[in-house]
Amino acid sequence: MIVGLLLALLAGSLVSLQNIFNNKVNVHVGSWTTTTLVLGLGFAASFTLGLVFEGTEMFNLEHMKLWYWFSGLLGVGVVTCMVQGINRLGPTFGVSISMCAQLGFALLFDSMGWLGLEKVDFTFKQLVGVLVIIGGIIVFKLGGREKKKVTHEQVLMGSCEEGA
Amino acid sequence: MKGIIFAFLGGAFITLQGVANARISQGIGTWQAAAVTQFTGFIAALLVLLIMRDFKWHGFKQVKPLYLSAGAYAAVVIFSNVTAIQHIGVTLTVALVIIAQLALTFLIDHFGWFGMEKKKMRLPQFIGLSLMIAGVVILKF
Incomplete structure (x- = not known):
């Protein structure tokens, strides 16, 4: 544990x-x-x-299955979706949604026991736990931070965008 | 709306990647799984790079060697992630990875380490982290 x-x-x-x-x-x-x-x-x-x-x-890849080779391509899906999402929504909102989705799917995989995972029975307590964590992510990410001092020049140059 | 769908799918792929790595590790071992999946990804990225001809080799000289090393951490990341999933399940693993990631990023921003622009932590970040930790406690205990 x-x-x-x-x-x-x-x-x-x-x-x-x-x-x-x-x-x-x-x-x-x-x-x-x-x-x-x-x-x-x-x-x-x-x-x-x-x-x-x-x-x-x-070097012993005796139990290698064909699909194992292609699993690495999931990374291409991750990069493409995250770049597209962040370009459209900005880093704060884009990453928040991605993290909430990660948790939601994690709970789904645990509850279903897909892909040979040990099944963890879905309980009300787990749902509450995940919802509280998602609440925390939203407060953390969207709660705002100390405003950067923006100079006149930066405003003119249009370069005062928000950081990740 | 499109942005929300992309970010949502990105999150789904990240979890699926972790679970697939755990499954492959059962079959051939964890280090083997880390090596095989990254080898395929490397070949795919290299092909895209060659097709796009997007080289900027001279740029490497301007990057500190420490920053170039980050790719190698993936070996430990994948090993730890897979082992954690096998020990404590997907939900708890994903939750803790997210918490550690947000907490360290904010610490780095707060102190301006690695030449990052300083951004002070404020109350919402402390409340957010406390809520996330409370959620983990509810999940587990």
């Missing part, structure tokens, strides 16, 4: 750093060069750590 909890928090923290760092790379080299670099490094790191922890087991 505590292991799962800590690993989930670690994953979230690393995702936060990734978003910030990848954005900085993106500004200089463009989005497809960044995406290629990120996935290439991710592959290299996973392969290396796999070799370190499991040795030659890393």
